Every structure is written in C-alpha cells, then in structure tokens.
Amino acid sequence: MSSHPIDVLSLGTGVMFTVFALAYLIIPGSMSLALSIPLMLVGLGVFGLAAAIVTQRRRQAQQPQN
Amino acid sequence: MFGGVCGGLGRYWNVDPVVLRVVFGVSLLLGGFGLFAYLAMWWIVPDDSAPDTAKVNPSWLMVGLGAIAAVIAGLIGLGLLFSDGGSGILLGGLIAGLVVWIVLSQRTTGQTAAQVPPEPGYAYGGTTGYPPAAAPPPPPAPPRDRSYLGLIGLCAAIAATGFAMLVSGDPVTVLAAGLLALGATLVVGAFRGRARWLLVFAVPLLMLLAAVGQVQRLDINAGDVTWTPTSAENSYSLTAGALDVDFSQWQGQPGLSDSVSIDAGLAEVRIAAPRNWDLVLVTDFGAGELQIDDKTDVRPSPNGTNRTLVPASSGRADGTLRMNVSLRAGAVIVQTGAPAAGTAPAVIETPEPATTKDTKPASPKKEKAA
Numbered sequence: 001m002s003s004h005p006i007d008v009l010s011l012g013t014g015v016m017f018t019v020f021a022l023a024y025l026i027i028p029g030s031m032s033l034a035l036s037i038p039l040m041l042v043g044l045g046v047f048g049l050a051a052a053i054v055t056q057r058r059r060q061a062q063q064p065q066n
Numbered sequence: 067m068f069g070g071v072c073g074g075l076g077r078y079w080n081v082d083p084v085v086l087r088v089v090f091g092v093s094l095l096l097g098g099f100g101l102f103a104y105l106a107m108w109w110i111v112p113d114d115s116a117p118d119t120a121k122v123n124p125s126w127l128m129v130g131l132g133a134i135a136a137v138i139a140g141l142i143g144l145g146l147l148f149s150d151g152g153s154g155i156l157l158g159g160l161i162a163g164l165v166v167w168i169v170l171s172q173r174t175t176g177q178t179a180a181q182v183p184p185e186p187g188y189a190y191g192g193t194t195g196y197p198p199a200a201a202p203p204p205p206p207a208p209p210r211d212r213s214y215l216g217l218i219g220l221c222a223a224i225a226a227t228g229f230a231m232l233v234s235g236d237p238v239t240v241l242a243a244g245l246l247a248l249g250a251t252l253v254v255g256a257f258r259g260r261a262r263w264l265l266v267f268a269v270p271l272l273m274l275l276a277a278v279g280q281v282q283r284l285d286i287n288a289g290d291v292t293w294t295p296t297s298a299e300n301s302y303s304l305t306a307g308a309l310d311v312d313f314s315q316w317q318g319q320p321g322l323s324d325s326v327s328i329d330a331g332l333a334e335v336r337i338a339a340p341r342n343w344d345l346v347l348v349t350d351f352g353a354g355e356l357q358i359d360d361k362t363d364v365r366p367s368p369n370g371t372n373r374t375l376v377p378a379s380s381g382r383a384d385g386t387l388r389m390n391v392s393l394r395a396g397a398v399i400v401q402t403g404a405p406a407a408g409t410a411p412a413v414i415e416t417p418e419p420a421t422t423k424d425t426k427p428a429s430p431k432k433e434k435a436a
Contacts, residue, residue, distance in 0.1 A: 003257060003258050004257075004258070006256055007262070008256070009262060010253070010256040010260075010261060010262055011252075011253060011256030011257075013249075013252055013265060013268070014249050014250065014251070014252025014253035014254075014255070014256060015249070016249070017245055017246075017248055017249030017252065017268050017272060018246060018249030018253065020242075020272055020275075021243070021245040021246035021275075022242075022246065024238055024239075024241075024242040024245075024275060024279060025242045025243070025246065028238065029279075029282075029283060031276065031279060032276075032279070032280060032283065033276045033277060033279070033280035036272065036275075036276040036279075037272075037273060037276055040269065040272055040273075044265075044269070
C-alpha cells in the first residue's frame, strides 16, 4: 500500500464511524436513531464537500507544474 | 435513451451505461432525486457532436456535482436533525445518490489528466501545406497501485462481527464492532492505500445499528393486560394492545378525591368503574372514541382534552376519582356497573381547561374533595 496525500473524505468519515461505533459500544443508549442518522448525513455532506474542495485545489496546484 | 447523459457519463467513467441507467431509474423512484441530477447534467455536460466539447473542465464538473450532492446531503441531515422526522424515501434516494457519487468519483482519479487533447499539428512542427495531423494517442495513464486495504478492512469487519457474536449476543455490540473495523480502516485509508468504497458498507451498517439500538431503547409493553390500580400503583403505560382496568382492589379514602393515569399508544382501554365513586375521565385522544356502557358514544374533541363526569352507579358517591387517560389511537370503554340500561348514569361533558391539563402521571398525594 503506497502512501498518498491525506484523503479528507476517508479520514473524516472514518473518524465519524469510529466515534459512532465507540459510542454504541461504550455508552449503551447514548445514541438514538433521531440523532445518529442526521449526524451521519451531515458528516457525509461536510466531509464530501471538504474532499471536493481539497481535491480541486490540489489539481489547480499541480496544473502550473505540468 | 433520453438525453444521452448515461451513455456519455459511462464512456467518460468507463462504466457500462446500463449500470448508470439503473442507478438513475432507482433514484428516480426513490424520491425523484435522480431526475434533477439527470436534468442538471443534461444541461451541463457538453454534447459529443458539438465542436467545443472541451468547454467544461471534467474535473470541475465532477467537483461541482459532488459539491452539490454534498451540500444537499448536509442540508437534509441538518433538517432531519432539527425536525421531528423526515421522508424516508428522500433519505434513501439521497444516500443512494451520494454513495454512487463517491464510488464513481474514485474512478475518475488519474483519468482527467490523460484526456487533455494535444494541439493539432504538433507532431509536424507546425509546418504548413499539410492537413493537420491526427493527434497522437494520449499517453496511457499510469496504472494505479492495486490497494488491498479495503478488502482487508471488509474482512476485518466481518471477523470483528463474528467475534462479537461469540463474546456478546447483543446485536448492537455485534454491529458496532463491524462498524468500528470499517471506520478504523477508512482512517488508515486516508493516509495509505484506498478504502473509500467501504462507505458503501459503513453507511447502511450505521443505519441498521441505529435502528436496532432504537428498538432496544423502546420499552415495549404490549398485549392483553389486566391492571388493578391501587393507591400505591396509580399509573400505567401501555404501548399497544388491550388494557382492562379493574378497580376491585381500589381502596380510596371516602370523602377524598384520588387520581390514576393511563398512557397508552394504540390500545383499547376497558374500565370497570368503581360503583361508589364518581369518575372524572380526563381523556386526551389522538384518534379514537369514548364509550360508556356500550351505549353512550362520546366523540372526544379532535386533538383536545375532554373532561367527562361519570356519576357513581349506586347514586351515592364516596368520593371522586380522577382518571387521566392519554391515548394515541383506539378506544376507551367504560362500564359503570349500572343495573339496567334505563338507569345508566348521566354523562356530563365539559372542556378541560388548558391550564389544568395533566401531562404527568398522577401523584399519589391526596387532595380534598370538592
């Protein structure tokens, strides 16, 4: 597995799902359906948007070199 | 073929257009999200036959569509977070669209750079007199290293799920263990290898985990139940079913008033009223009806609280019993125990003042009779 620039989407969603899983494991009853699903959607949206912006900026930074 | 969007995107992404057509069709059924995406891309994506097909930068197109999907997902998520509920159909369509975008956007990485057309005639040094030479084929994109991280993470999630099954039979623990493995793999994939496609498994797994956790949170009390209230146990909660309220053990103090409370979901509440007590029914219905002695059909005011006085069937009241019944849907049936139909007690309906509406189980504290 080769290293690469940080993948914002993988990092953000990975942390998000890890936190969700730990919350369900460590503190039973701490999360509810009405909270976890909207938070997941918000997380997907925010991290997806961040990943799109970061990717575009990286491409723009690479274009003058090419 | 309608606008050729699926064909064009399939050629661009090197994906069978049939797959895209199926995805659009499914998303069309799931709330119509795909229709807007299709129309937007029909308008944005350049036509193959047009001479200026390179006006729209493909990377910008992808980023723009992704950003739109991401913003919509975030807004819908915020809307669900701050509202009582949401459209499951819209939610399903949105998630499907988002997952498709994530998966497909991963395939475009490394392809856009190879699609910049070379300048015509470059191979001949710009000489004139010859027709422009055919553009040389673009150099092939460097092959991407095959990453096994996602596969490793998926196998780890399966193994973690199985291990959790052995250690704990709790379904929440089992699902959370799998989600933990997927999340950790995604974090690793942010730095080494690629594992974005695990989102396809992580998203529905979290939804399943949330649903199972929610079911466990519900303290479901359902069935056909007989409740014998006493002064010490004066409130009862029922999710669904039939509830027979038996006052045979009721030992209220004569001359004083007392209260009992019932909070029911979808239920039929059958009340055998105490003979020597005036019964004040305070009913709060979502949808349902109040029947007294199978003959009196009292329709509660919609979305309001009714206060109904049922005098003691014996004609002599030892006291007044206040009974608060909150019912989402169903019926409240009261049997007064009157000896004959002709002597059924009168029913007096008065609106319950909003300020005295009881929302909590009654306190066992005694209060003086009016």
